[in-house]
């Protein structure tokens with residue numbers, strides 16, 4: 001699933017091709033991709049608008065429009081946004097196409113049909129409840145410590161809870177906990193100040209490094225130009241490395257289910 005580094009990469013790479021461009025037409029190949037408003041209103045309110053900016057909040061991509069409305073996109077498990085020449089045809093996974101002037105179209109491709117778009121006046125109706133952004137200056141070790149106070153849930157579940165911290169999912173939570181040498185089943189409140197500082201540092205380093213590598217293409221994630229990110233080459237434990245040995249101590253990486261998602265960790269380096 002695309003997480004913060006993948007959505008940030010899309011946010012960084014789209015603007016030269018879409019900011020300032022006019023949406024001349026919209027094609028929906030699957031109406032279910034529009035969550036809000038109605039499909040009819042989606043067409044009528046979007047066509048003719050210019051895209052003013054591209055922003056990100058958590059795993060949501062936010063396109064600003066001249067009407068001051070925003071088009072919010074969540075790629076969910078398998079979505080990608082691809083820049084295509086106007087002559088390019090849709091394929092069986094294309095769910096929506098924004099036709100832009102200047103011969104570039106934006107294709108929303110999504111094999112599993114879980115991705116969603118909203119066209120709203122106030123972005124906070126969609127992203128208002130998200131937790132802090134882990135790469136912003138106000139996300140300090142002290143803030144993380146305060147948010148973990150009294151939390152009995154496993155730290156892995158908390159890191160994946162978008163209201164606790166925004167943008168982290170299964171892959172980067174496993175990587176951050178491995179780097180911080182914290183077992184994924186530890187309760188939030190059990191972490192010492194030193195462990196919280198280590199975790200804070202690991203989260204930032206792993207996300208920043210993944211952004212430098214343009215995201216992780218472990219399944220269906222593509223950059224807007226259709227190329228792959230390379231962040232997964234730096235993964236130490238995340239899911240596609242099942243059966244490998246810990247790169248630090250050579251113990252086999254183990255997998256346990258936490259909240260229905262597989263969590264990968266080293267039982268020796270990450271003690272309970």
Ligand SMILES: [Zn+2]
Nearest residue numbers: 246249266269
């Ligand atoms: Zn180990």
